Amino acid sequence: MTQRLLDKVALVTGGARGIGLSVARAFAREGARVVIADINHAEAETAAAGLEGGRAMAVAVDVADAGSVQAMIDAILAAHGRVDILMNNAGVGGNTPFLETSLADWNRIVGINLTGAFLVAQACAREMVKSGGGKIVNIASLSGQRGGNGRAAYGSAKAGLELLTKVMAVELAEHDINVNNIAPGAIETEMAKFAHDQATRAAYNYLIPMTRYGTPDEIADAAVFLCSDESRYVHGHTLNVDGGFRAAGLMFKRDAGPAA
Template identity: 35%
Template structure:
């Protein structure tokens, strides 16, 4: 069944792959973005997916943004919380601003965005809330106390909200990628990838954004109604729990 899906950070990287995959699955998709107008326009022109600009770290902006999406496309039944940032540095050097920026975008946004759609999902007795987590929220990572804490917090948020949504046919899950071949990862020197990253991944390669997207499409579908409060790891066997 075709539904309206909203993907935050949905015009680049993993988010773009998720937006396209959901569209190909038959859904109407809205892609949120925060700042890169040119990239968003190019994505929309290429895919035909409408883009909507607002900061997910601002609750009032989220309310206004979701209202605009629903006015143009209809009620949001699928929410993919993909937007995220990094401000990596060792804990000793990390500033309060670096901590707060990451928490606002990567964790506070889950509350803000879910708050905007949850009651509507309850009234319609259907909802899918999927958050893109991270392997580093599961195992930790040097220089990422802020990022790892936010991604780990996403897991607790997901489990608690899953309990509240279950009776209303709202599932809430996490997809936790490992090293994925996004522009950011591909910018790492090949020698570093070959000697420091790939040896850690049992399947011996980076993941593709489309592989993460396929996991999201499954969790967003009708057939995943018995999967909730779960974390689906897409990391090539690098970390198993």
């Protein structure tokens, strides 16, 4: 099998578990030198040790803290000298009604999902400018495209990230830095277990044409494409990986019989 990311230095934030871990595994299979950066360092180290090829490293980071992000970049440069790929994935869920969203909640969720993604992308892009190019994939969300219950802070942060992706694509094209966005729908991870109660799950399964949650590996497959040369003319794009949720309007089964 061809290794589409052979020897690329690939940073995956939030790579200790969930979608990030699946992406890290896929990048390692494709030959990349993977860096798993996570606030949960112990879990990140275990994850890195388990990756194919034995070339992965783990770095501790709080993406919402500028000093911590710079320390992460310094550690990667010391080990590898450059960053070729950023999977800007670290995030936290939120499921608090608008009227009950406190300022502290808002600041925490926006701080990690939007400000954190900005800090990491900017720090990586500055290095990519010096080394002559790279690939950045931000992880936004369907929740940043539609108004869903409980998603005031989370959805606003992800909508902001989708727009930030477009600005980055415009400004970074001249540096050969390719920037895109993946918007997952409902994906079966620990975050979904935390943020999706029974009512949320039922609503999703009703609204998704494919009538099921996605898997982290289905996001990882899209990430490999967007980080490989195959996607070289895809730029500033949001790739929804959502079982058709964003496309859907009226949905009913043809054999359901006439309306009463």
